[in-house]
Amino acid sequence: MHDAMEGFSRHISQQFNHELEGIRTEMLAMGGIVERQVHDAITALTKNDIQLAEESKRLDQQTNQMELSIDDQCTKMIAIRQPTASDLRLIVSISRSVSDLERIGDEASRICKHAIDIYNSGENPKGYHEARHIGALVSGMINDVLTAFARRDLAMAYRVAKQDIRVDTEYRTAMRTLVTYMMEDPASISGVLNVMWVLRSLERIGDHARNLAEHLIYQVSGTDVRHQTLKSIKQTLRDDSPDDEDDLNPNSE
Amino acid sequence: MTPAKIEIENLSLTFADRQVLNQINLNIPANQVTALIGASGCGKSTLLKCINRLNDLKPQCDIDGAIRIDHEDIYQKSYDVTDLRRKVGMVFQVPNPFPTSIYENVVFGLKLLGVRKRHHLHEAAEKSLRQAALWDEVKDQLNQNALQLSGGQQQRLVIARALAVEPNILMLDEPASALDPISTLKIEELITELKQTYTILLVTHNMHQAARVSDFTAFLDQGRIMETGQTRDIFTNPRRKATEDYITGRYA
Numbered sequence: 001m002h003d004a005m006e007g008f009s010r011h012i013s014q015q016f017n018h019e020l021e022g023i024r025t026e027m028l029a030m031g032g033i034v035e036r037q038v039h040d041a042i043t044a045l046t047k048n049d050i051q052l053a054e055e056s057k058r059l060d061q062q063t064n065q066m067e068l069s070i071d072d073q074c075t076k077m078i079a080i081r082q083p084t085a086s087d088l089r090l091i092v093s094i095s096r097s098v099s100d101l102e103r104i105g106d107e108a109s110r111i112c113k114h115a116i117d118i119y120n121s122g123e124n125p126k127g128y129h130e131a132r133h134i135g136a137l138v139s140g141m142i143n144d145v146l147t148a149f150a151r152r153d154l155a156m157a158y159r160v161a162k163q164d165i166r167v168d169t170e171y172r173t174a175m176r177t178l179v180t181y182m183m184e185d186p187a188s189i190s191g192v193l194n195v196m197w198v199l200r201s202l203e204r205i206g207d208h209a210r211n212l213a214e215h216l217i218y219q220v221s222g223t224d225v226r227h228q229t230l231k232s233i234k235q236t237l238r239d240d241s242p243d244d245e246d247d248l249n250p251n252s253e
Numbered sequence: 254m255t256p257a258k259i260e261i262e263n264l265s266l267t268f269a270d271r272q273v274l275n276q277i278n279l280n281i282p283a284n285q286v287t288a289l290i291g292a293s294g295c296g297k298s299t300l301l302k303c304i305n306r307l308n309d310l311k312p313q314c315d316i317d318g319a320i321r322i323d324h325e326d327i328y329q330k331s332y333d334v335t336d337l338r339r340k341v342g343m344v345f346q347v348p349n350p351f352p353t354s355i356y357e358n359v360v361f362g363l364k365l366l367g368v369r370k371r372h373h374l375h376e377a378a379e380k381s382l383r384q385a386a387l388w389d390e391v392k393d394q395l396n397q398n399a400l401q402l403s404g405g406q407q408q409r410l411v412i413a414r415a416l417a418v419e420p421n422i423l424m425l426d427e428p429a430s431a432l433d434p435i436s437t438l439k440i441e442e443l444i445t446e447l448k449q450t451y452t453i454l455l456v457t458h459n460m461h462q463a464a465r466v467s468d469f470t471a472f473l474d475q476g477r478i479m480e481t482g483q484t485r486d487i488f489t490n491p492r493r494k495a496t497e498d499y500i501t502g503r504y505a
């Protein structure tokens with residue numbers, strides 16, 4: 001049923017077509033803003049750009065508003081249209097997705113707050129390299145999952161879910177490194193702690209991006225793959241490419 | 254899977270060479286609600302009537318295939334049609350009260366079956382009128398002519414009439430099309446209650462009614478069964494595109 005995108009225009013009710021297309025467009029627009037929040041938060045941290053940090057935090061109010069508005073439209077459509085089948089799944093998927101997007105925005109704001117704290121403390125802690133690296137990974141995930149939504153591309157959604165495993169691994173490695181920094185130089189502890197919180201936020205952003213991928217898989221395929229291992233998601237998608245290390249990772253839930 | 258109460262096998266029906274039902278295969282599970290959905294003119298009412306043998310005497314009507322109730326072929330010569338009608342209660346799409354009193358309408362079937370005891374008839378009338386959510390409105394005017402009732406009241410009256418003889422299969426053809434939301438919910442509650450003891454076949458154009466009350470759904474398209482399945486699957490993730498288009502209100 002991959003033609004369901006053009007399917008928005010096939011309802012007998014034109015108004016319903018407009019409403020569905022509308023929430024879908026708004027969700028993608030919200031995704032674009034959230035993507036920028038994350039990107040700016042990482043730049044603000046690594047470049048010590050306090051002004052950018054403040055701006056990124058302001059964007060958060062906008063995405064909070066968008067979540068409320070899109071979710072409200074979803075609720076109204078459920079009440080008025082009583083959607084079924086792919087329409088219902090689209091609306092449920094969007095309603096879940098805006099909640100994950102909003103939380104990604106919250107994590108970005110947290111990163112900004114730590115960037116500001118670090119700036120105000122005048123320190124220049126270690127760990128930026130790790131933050132930049134994981135930041136690039138999760139930014140890529142958000143970008144890819146939004147593209148997957150726009151194209152209803154399940155293979156791409158699956159790659160995003162898989163990328164989350166890599167982020168988790170890198171996060172654990174980075175945390176170990178940061179602990180080593182702190183032991184080597186106790187004076188750096190408060191600064192490095194701030195960076196640790198940043199890494200924690202980035203890791204959570206990765207989790208939310210994976211959730212988004214799962215919402216899309218549900219929307220398109222009708223199977224709820226939350227809390228499933230990658231391997232069984234792969235089976236759901238009838239992807240029979242050979243398994244690699246991540247596909248087989250027993251912690252991939 | 255619950256055992257089938259009604260088995261329909263390769264059922265085809267033509268009216269004057271016009272194919273109305275085409276190779277229908279369908280099992281209706283016992284003590285469950287099966288919803289029959291599909292566009293106007295696709296053959297839903299015709300299929301229900303076949304289960305009550307209301308078509309085979311019509312001129313120019315040809316029926317092929319088999320329908321079994323409790324594993325017995327209802328079209329075999331020796332089958333007792335009166336017995337069948339008693340076993341299979343039917344509420345028609347257009348309410349058809351008899352031009353007699355409300356009370357006589359409800360007890361009609363029982364009288365036909367030879368029930369004469371007045372207290373027995375009274376009890377049955379009150380019980381079925383209550384079940385059909387009509388009792389409170391008519392209890393003081395049971396001798397009034399049934400044709401003076403409103404459309405929605407007539408609809409509930411014929412439901413009461415069908416219930417009075419306690420059939421074990423109940424076929425409801427658009428039973429709530431003229432009802433307000435409260436009466437509709439009461440009828441839906443009744444359907445859910447009755448499935449403990451009855452096998453219910455429900456035709457409805459209200460998709461959400463089908464989703465609310467039925468366990469199984471069969472989608473009929475131009476005389477053919479397009480898709481059958483658990484209602485919860487059909488309404489969240491149908492397998493066929495034609496089903497999806499129909500229930501989501503898309504152009505085919």
Ligand SMILES: Nc1ncnc2c1ncn2[C@@H]1O[C@H](COP(=O)(O)OP(=O)(O)OP(=O)(O)O)[C@@H](O)[C@H]1O
Pocket residue numbers: 268273291292293294295296297298299300311346
């Ligand atoms: N007695 C009859 N003689 C000739 N054609 C008939 C007869 N009864 C029904 N038909 C035709 O059979 C087809 C199916 O009719 P049926 O009443 O079963 O449709 P339906 O699915 O119940 O539609 P609706 O939802 O409008 O009630 C229609 O095209 C109708 O014209």
Ligand SMILES: [Mg+2]
Pocket residue numbers: 297298299346426
């Ligand atoms: Mg009909």
